[in-house]
Amino acid sequence: MSDARSDIFARIREALKVKAPKPHLKTDANPGKTSTVAKPWLPDGGETADASLTILAEQLAKLKAVLIRVPDKAAAAKAVAELSAAKNWKKVAFHGHELLRPIAASLPCETWEADASFDKQRLEGCDAGITTCESIVAQLGSILVSSATSGGRALSVLPHVHVVVAEASQVVPDLGEALALAKARHGDQMPSMLSFITGPSRTGDIERILVLGAHGPKELYLVLIG
Amino acid sequence: MPDSKAIFLKDATVNAADGDQRAFIRKALGGYYTNRDLQKARYRDWERARDAASLAKWSAVNDLANVLEKFTANFERNGGVVHWARDAAEARAIILKIAEDAKAKAIVKSKCMTSEEIHLNDALEKAGYGVVESDLGEFIQQLRGEAPYHFVFPCMHVKREAISELFTKHLGTAPTDSPEELTMIARRHLRQLYVDADIGITGANFLVAETGQISITENEGNARLTAALPRIHIALSGIEKVVNNLDDLSVLLPMLATAGAGQPMTCYNTLYSGPRKKGECDGPEEFHIVLLDNARTRLLSDPEQRDALHCIRCGACLNVCPIFKNIGGLAYGTTYQGPIGSVITPHLRGLKQWNHLSGASSLCGACTDACPVRIDLHHHLLHNRRNAAKESPTLFDRAFHNGFNFVIKRPWLFATGGRIFRATLPLLQKLPLPYMGAWMKTRDLPKAPSQSFRDQWKNQNV
Incomplete structure (x- = not known):
């Protein structure tokens, strides 16, 4: 008896002996050399850094994510500390990253470097998780986190609030660029998880009415430095 | 075997007469139309984006053997285990074997239509495993003991009062008519289950050949948790989900969100490329993918479709x-x-x-x-x-087409038949026409014209 793999491949090769025509396209799908923008038919991500930041702010607002822009790292620490006090956080988990350690140290509550000793029960009991990110996609308001550079898989989704601290230079115009950047950075050693987070967790499963915080964070803050 | 056609006709007739339910569905979809149009308007050229998306899938499906080979080689290089299933029974057996080897007890699932296709939950429950659907809509349908109503919005037909009653009955919670509170009940209930589960089962929206990653799209964060906390992650996917490269996703992910739910991008779009890597602080120890044919190659062999x-x-x-x-x-x-x-x-x-x-x-x-x-x-x-x-032509198909062929090839017969039909039509209108079935229930026969179309054409003054 032949194994399932070779059987399926034999079926596929047999099936593809008859060619299917190319799809009927309404337009020329190639972007052409005239444009400097990749895929100029997708939503706009901005051609300059300023334009991208404007689009990003609009997208995040629509997604009910909160953008906090600060001039420097000290101001970022202050902003997160204020948030922590206002929301009365008791326990906060953070990714052990040089950008985040001083911020965690300034918080008026118990903090825990989650990736040093992973404990899912303890993480579930945290009010907020603070991470860095790989890049931020202006076009869609998406934040790319990874298991290698953002404190693992659970930190950005298990606590009730997710705070991302990033530099403004991490903003890229579109999804294609964010993916290309991840590929260039990691090569064939991709982190085991890369996740585009677009707004706080949500569901519309009950009567198609939007509710935030289905299983992941109810609140998402992006603290952008610079 | 139940007669699927008879059941379909009966259910369709009953449902189509339920005005309240139809109004409820229309209302539920109202917000979708608005949001979809708002998001589509952000595309600089939606039609061109559709061309690109179509081409991306066309090129992968028409080179399926090579693209799948590349995907599985890269998936294995990343430390994952690939399993092949010719049909539903093989897929179920593979997953049961993984669960048995792992001495698992509790299994948490995120939404996966392919698992509905192979009736995975039944098989796992019969084998004694606790299985919980974690997507809110799927969780509600699991408690109702009902199949999903819509493969993206599984419980869009269920009113909040019914969900509240369901939760009271199964979870012992106080009744509420707030969708937000109902969502929070499910959130609280499911949280501990993720932490306790041994195995997480997900589907896959795309398999990326270039990198060996799988891409999972979701809004709630339940798939993220399913793939983060249990020690084993099993993904079940049809073989047709492959795409060539990551760049294809820069078109497909936003379009999936906009076309499917009127969003710019679904809340979580996650790429997984293996179990927890060295230096990473969490994630599963094992990552399996079950690639399912289940007659997909039959559809593949029809170039027209x-x-x-x-x-x-x-x-x-x-x-x-x-x-x-x-x-x-x-x-x-x-x-x-x-x-x-x-x-x-x-x-x-x-x-x-x-x-x-x-x-x-x-x-x-x-x-x-x-x-x-x-x-x-x-x-x-x-x-x-x-x-x-x-x-397999029915008797009616054969009789009708043979009769039609016979008449249409003989113009004199066609004309005579028409004359007879026009003359007898007033008589037919007075008769009950049970043999016309459902068609005549809601329609009247038109009045007979005095002349045939061919005569009118001949007699017109041009």
Whole structure:
């Protein structure tokens, strides 16, 4: 008896002996050399850094994510500390990253470097998780986190609030660029998880009415430095 | 075997007469139309984006053997284990074996239509495992003991009062009519289950050949948790989900969100490339993928309808389909409802038993217009009707077509027949016409014209 793999491949090769025509396209799908923008038919991500930041702010607002822009790292620490006090956080988990350690140290509550000793029960009991990110996609308001550079898989989704601290230079115009950047950075050693987070967790499963915080964070803050 | 056609006709008739339910579904979809149009307007050229999405899927599906080989080689290089299943029974056996080897007890699942297709939950429960659906809609349907109504919005037909009663009965919570509170009840209930589960089962929206990653799209964060906390992650996917490279996702991910739910991007789009890596602080120890054929290669062997394998399961064709909106998702009796379900089910499960779905269409083409990857849905429904008539013509098909052929080749017979018909039509109008069945229940016979069309044409003054 032949194994399932070779059987399926034999079926596929047999099936593809008859060619299917190319799809009927309404337009020329190639972007052409005239444009400097990749895929100029997708939503706009901005051609300059300023334009991208404007689009990003609009997208995040629509997604009910909160953008906090600060001039420097000290101001970022202050902003997160204020948030922590206002929301009365008791326990906060953070990714052990040089950008985040001083911020965690300034918080008026118990903090825990989650990736040093992973404990899912303890993480579930945290009010907020603070991470860095790989890049931020202006076009869609998406934040790319990874298991290698953002404190693992659970930190950005298990606590009730997710705070991302990033530099403004991490903003890229579109999804294609964010993916290309991840590929260039990691090569064939991709982190085991890369996740585009677009707004706080949500569901519309009950009567198609939007509710935030289905299983992941109810609140998402992006603290952008610079 | 139950007669799927008889059940379909009965359910469709009952549901189509339920005005309240139809109004409820229309209202639920109202917000979707608004948001979808707002998001589509942000595309600088939606039609061109559809071309690119269609081409991305076309090039992978028409080179499926090579692309799958590349995907599985890279998946294994990343430390994952690849399993192949020719059919549903093999897929179930593979997953049961993994669970047995792991001495697992509790299994948490995120939404996966392929697992509905192979009736995985039944098999796992019979083998003694606790299985919980974590997507809110799927969780509600699991408690109701009912199949998903819509493959993207599983419980869109259920009113909040019914959900509140369901939660009171099964979870012992106080009644509420707030969707937010109901969502929070499910959130609290499921949180501990993720932490305790040994195995997490997910589907996959795309398999990226270039990197060996799988891509999972979701809004709630339940798939993220399912793939983060249990020690084993199993992904179940049809073989047709492959794409060539990451760059294809920069088109497909936003379009899936916009066409499917009127969003710029679904809340979580996650790429997984193996178990927890060295230096990472969490994630599963094992990562398995089960690649399922289950008659997909049969559809692949039909070049005319091969593009139905381009489907990215956004559900846009259901949301615009007048038939779906009137008869509802459960009447189809299939894993995949609506126009795409009516096209592929006869291929996956047999044309003879499922051809009646080819008639579940007004051929208005709204589905084809809505499809982000340009599947020629309404023509495929016609193709299925033609194929069914060829494969196993009914007595009526044969009698009608032979009779029509005979008459149309003889103009004198056609003209005489017309004269007789015009003369007897007033008489027919007075008779009850039971043999015309449902057609005449809601329609009157038109008045007979005094002349045939051919005579009118001949006599016109041009």
